[in-house]
Amino acid sequence: MPREYRPARSVRVLLAEDHGMRRGALAVLLGMEPDLDVVAQVAGGDAIVDAALVHRPDVALVDIELPGMSGLDAAAALRDEVPDCRVLILATFAGPDRLRLALEAGAAGFLVKDGPLEDLTAAIRRVLTGETVIDPALATAAHGTGTSPLTARERDVLRASADGATVAGIATALRLPESAVHDLLSSAIDKTATRDRAEALREARRQGWL
Numbered sequence: 001m002p003r004e005y006r007p008a009r010s011v012r013v014l015l016a017e018d019h020g021m022r023r024g025a026l027a028v029l030l031g032m033e034p035d036l037d038v039v040a041q042v043a044g045g046d047a048i049v050d051a052a053l054v055h056r057p058d059v060a061l062v063d064i065e066l067p068g069m070s071g072l073d074a075a076a077a078l079r080d081e082v083p084d085c086r087v088l089i090l091a092t093f094a095g096p097d098r099l100r101l102a103l104e105a106g107a108a109g110f111l112v113k114d115g116p117l118e119d120l121t122a123a124i125r126r127v128l129t130g131e132t133v134i135d136p137a138l139a140t141a142a143h144g145t146g147t148s149p150l151t152a153r154e155r156d157v158l159r160a161s162a163d164g165a166t167v168a169g170i171a172t173a174l175r176l177p178e179s180a181v182h183d184l185l186s187s188a189i190d191k192t193a194t195r196d197r198a199e200a201l202r203e204a205r206r207q208g209w210l
Helices: 020-031 045-055 071-081 096-104 117-127 136-140 152-160 167-174 178-191 197-207
Strands: 011-016 036-042 059-063 086-091 109-112
Touching: 011 020, 011 045, 011 117, 020 036, 020 117, 036 045, 045 059, 045 071, 059 071, 059 117, 071 086, 071 096, 086 117, 096 109, 109 117, 152 167, 152 178, 152 197, 167 178, 178 197
Parallel strands: 011 036, 011 059, 059 086, 086 109
Antiparallel strands: none
């Protein structure tokens, strides 16, 4: 049974997000909460466990798509190495398969990015009481409904990623910044509830979305 949330001290939070401006803005906003303290920020999944061992966060907010190590793999590593740290996975789009994988990796919650800040802060506090927090957007996830959740640009980058094209190659072919290609691929992976762009391409083709 979840226990009542009564922090004896500030909740120590680790942020794992590869977009520096987004990470910095979120750190500032969380730092304005009287009971939350951002004690560590990392840009890559492979830096999460080391940072957690040093700073001992109570909660880690982990982007599902990170360089070095995925958020799902990082969650599993934290479960083994820093079991007292509760993990909230953040994704651009919540799919049921991604949710299942996150929970199997030991995550205490799964939230959609860019939702209201109050939902995120409430989730941080709720997981500390023993709750598992699932974003309500999962109830309307487009995966498996037959209606394509992909935007035109996401379909373009998936098609261009065929045959192992690099991000730089896709960017050149589509005349897009590499950062935009990375974001579009990450979003397409989330929306197809897959692990990487090759799987996303196969799933999108299977669903008839390309």
